[in-house]
Amino acid sequence: MSDIICTVDVVLLTLKNGALHVALLKRDHPPFEGVLALPGAYVQADEDADTQESAARMLRAKTGIASPYLEQLATFSGRCRDPRGWSLSVAYYALVAEKSLVPAVHPDVTLSAVEQIKDLPFDHRQIVDAAVRRVRDKSAYSSLPVHLCGETFTLPRLQAVYEAVLGEPINKVSFRRKIEELAILERVEGAMETGKAHRPAQLYRLKKHFRQCLSLSDRALNATH
Amino acid sequence: MSDIICTVDVVLLTLKNGALHVALLKRDHPPFEGVLALPGAYVQADEDADTQESAARMLRAKTGIASPYLEQLATFSGRCRDPRGWSLSVAYYALVAEKSLVPAVHPDVTLSAVEQIKDLPFDHRQIVDAAVRRVRDKSAYSSLPVHLCGETFTLPRLQAVYEAVLGEPINKVSFRRKIEELAILERVEGAMETGKAHRPAQLYRLKKHFRQCLSLSDRALNATH
DNA sequence: ACAATAGTGTCTCTTAGACAATATCGA
DNA sequence: TCGATATTGTCTAAGAGACACTATTGT
Numbered sequence: 132m133s134d135i136i137c138t139v140d141v142v143l144l145t146l147k148n149g150a151l152h153v154a155l156l157k158r159d160h161p162p163f164e165g166v167l168a169l170p171g172a173y174v175q176a177d178e179d180a181d182t183q184e185s186a187a188r189m190l191r192a193k194t195g196i197a198s199p200y201l202e203q204l205a206t207f208s209g210r211c212r213d214p215r216g217w218s219l220s221v222a223y224y225a226l227v228a229e230k231s232l233v234p235a236v237h238p239d240v241t242l243s244a245v246e247q248i249k250d251l252p253f254d255h256r257q258i259v260d261a262a263v264r265r266v267r268d269k270s271a272y273s274s275l276p277v278h279l280c281g282e283t284f285t286l287p288r289l290q291a292v293y294e295a296v297l298g299e300p301i302n303k304v305s306f307r308r309k310i311e312e313l314a315i316l317e318r319v320e321g322a323m324e325t326g327k328a329h330r331p332a333q334l335y336r337l338k339k340h341f342r343q344c345l346s347l348s349d350r351a352l353n354a355t356h
Numbered sequence: 357m358s359d360i361i362c363t364v365d366v367v368l369l370t371l372k373n374g375a376l377h378v379a380l381l382k383r384d385h386p387p388f389e390g391v392l393a394l395p396g397a398y399v400q401a402d403e404d405a406d407t408q409e410s411a412a413r414m415l416r417a418k419t420g421i422a423s424p425y426l427e428q429l430a431t432f433s434g435r436c437r438d439p440r441g442w443s444l445s446v447a448y449y450a451l452v453a454e455k456s457l458v459p460a461v462h463p464d465v466t467l468s469a470v471e472q473i474k475d476l477p478f479d480h481r482q483i484v485d486a487a488v489r490r491v492r493d494k495s496a497y498s499s500l501p502v503h504l505c506g507e508t509f510t511l512p513r514l515q516a517v518y519e520a521v522l523g524e525p526i527n528k529v530s531f532r533r534k535i536e537e538l539a540i541l542e543r544v545e546g547a548m549e550t551g552k553a554h555r556p557a558q559l560y561r562l563k564k565h566f567r568q569c570l571s572l573s574d575r576a577l578n579a580t581h
Numbered sequence: 582a583c584a585a586t587a588g589t590g591t592c593t594c595t596t597a598g599a600c601a602a603t604a605t606c607g608a
Numbered sequence: 609t610c611g612a613t614a615t616t617g618t619c620t621a622a623g624a625g626a627c628a629c630t631a632t633t634g635t
Contacts, residue, residue: 135401137360137444174433176360176442181434206431206446208399209406217401219362219446221431287614302598307615309597323606329613330605512587527625529589534624548633554586555632 136218139186140171140255142204142262143194143225145232145242146279149295151266152242153259154232155251156193162214163252167241169259170194171220186223194237199225200278204262212254220253224262226278270296274315277337285324285332286310315341361443364411365396365480367429367487368419368450370457370467371504374520376491377467378484379457380476381418387439388477392466394484395419396445411448419462424450425503429487437479445478449487451503495521499540502562510549510557511535540566 143154155167172189179185183203190196201223208219232240245263248256269275276292277284284292290306310316316335323331368379380392397414404410408428415421426448433444457465470488473481494500501517502509509517515531535541541560548556 135360135362135399137362174360174444176435180436182431182444203430205428206407208446210401211405219399219407219444221433221444285614303614304599304616305597325606327613328607328611330615332614510587528587529626530624532588550633552586553584553634555588557587 134217136213136215137174138171138218138220139174139182139189139223140169140207140220140258141186141190141201141223141225142169142259143190143196143199143227144245144262144266144279145227145229146292146295147229147242147244149291151245151263151296153245153248153262154194154236155241155243156237157239157241158252166252167243168252169255174221182221183223186221186225190225194232194240196225196227196232196236199227199231200275201225204258204265207254207258220258222258222262224265226266226275228279228281230281267296267298274310274313274337274341277315283319283322283334283336285334287332288324289335314338359441361438361440362399363396363443363445364399364407364414364448365394365432365445365483366411366415366426366448366450367394367484368415368421368424368452369470369487369491369504370452370454371517371520372454372467372469374516376470376488376521378470378473378487379419380466380468381462382464382466383477391477392468393477394480399446407446408448411446411450415450419457419465421450421452421457421461424452424456425500426450429483429490432479432483445483447483447487449490451491451500453504453506455506492521492523499538499566502540502566508544508547508559508561510559512557513549514560539563 145152145154154170156170158164158166158168170189170193172185172193174182174185179188183201187198187201190199190201202225204222204224206219206221208217210217212218212220245259248259250256251259266275270293276296277289279292279296280289286307289310290301290303293306294301315338317338319334319336322334324334325331370377370379379395381395383389383391383393395414395418397410397418399407399410404413408426412423412426415424415426427450429447429449431444431446433442435442437443437445470484473484475481476484491500495518501521502514504517504521505514511532514535515526515528518531519526540563542563544559544561547559549559550556
């Protein structure tokens with residue numbers, strides 16, 4: 132019946148030096164052994180309740196990231212994408228703050244700026260491109276980029292993140308109005324980002340309700356507002 | 357390796373009596389033999405270049421629909437969704453005009469209003485819900501609903517289609533401004549919808565460039581504008 | 582002529598962006 | 609106090625919706 136190779140691949144994105152970077156790993160098996168590629172794994176029907184779990188488990192095992200924002204991207208399939216034969220990969224994308232990545236990360240994770248990626252094996256280039264488009268599109272009308280910040284952050288910092296993702300400057304007043312009406316953030320009372328030679332900024336965090344967004348595609352729609 | 361059941365399912369949507377309807381078929385195999393469900397099929401690695409082709413082929417075979425608007429929705433997977441075992445279904449949604457459906461349709465296709473669906477086997481209810489949400493969401497900022505109209509249509513007709521999909525009235529002037537700036541329609545010169553006891557309406561059609569939208573998830577993003 | 586809907590012009594109100602004034606830190 | 613950036617207030621311009629007027633058909 133099924134001579135179909137079923138895998139999951141994850142586009143793990145983070146912000147580094149103000150630019151989106153994707154996490155790549157040296158493959159430890161053929162095909163393309165030793166080549167940088169997206170972290171991926173076979174779907175294990177005996178271990179995983181669904182492919183979302185496959186993706187989360189694989190990501191934890193290969194990068195040490197425990198609970199990033201993780202959302203299904205799309206499924207890539209066909210005869211020609213894998214030299215081993217007809218294959219199907221359910222692709223996910225994940226967002227993490229650079230800080231939560233650095234300490235936990237497996238030593239051979241490479242961060243590549245998404246704008247400077249050359250060649251990737253399989254159709255991983257297309258998958259990365261699709262993920263970046265998705266993140267840019269959703270960022271224009273949702274709170275998605277907060278997942279690229281750490282636990283707490285200032286509004287100017289969050290604005291810089293949005294600007295990095297969208298690739299264009301944002302009006303400060305409009306940005307704050309938008310964030311205000313999204314009503315997803317709360318002030319961390321009394322906490323200010325101090326130490327800079329200017330007025331300190333108020334720290335914010337996601338309201339508890341929006342914290343853990345291991346979203347399926349349907350739950351993701353709710354995250355819009 | 358792969359004891360995973362790989363299938364495609366299609367949520368075929370059309371507009372009937374001003375409400376979204378989904379095409380359901382009586383299953384001709386166990387499990388759930390004889391029960392109404394989404395049209396679906398196994399992915400045939402030896403016949404289909406990818407799952408998009410699987411979906412198109414299956415839809416053509418089971419409903420006679422040759423080239424609808426067809427876009428990947430999401431992939432549903434897991435141990436419990438199918439009594440036969442761990443399964444994975446790449447779900448697509450398709451949009452067609454009611455007229456292009458009626459003549460070609462296989463006799464045992466049932467159209468059910470999406471608001472009145474009771475129970476469906478597997479997780480097909482969730483799949484339908486996700487498709488309807490997707491269509492509603494995309495319709496708010498794109499030209500998606502034109503695919504629910506026939507080859508040619510009037511602007512008042514198109515507006516009624518948008519209103520049916522979105523479930524709320526739209527301002528006429530704003531609607532026409534929006535359609536105008538999307539710049540995806542062209543007048544069918546000289547063609548008017550006549551026969552009614554009032555001023556006849558200009559007929560329009562999709563510009564050639566936007567006709568055939570058998571879109572993959574990445575191509576779909578372009579269809580936004 | 583009348584009823585009915587198509588198509589268009591214009592006014593107003595909401596909202597997004599520009600500008601700028603004030604606040605608060607370290608040096 | 610000065611330099612720097614946070615935060616807030618206000619003005620303006622662009623866009624969306626309400627309203628209404630004209631156009632064109634069948635009856």
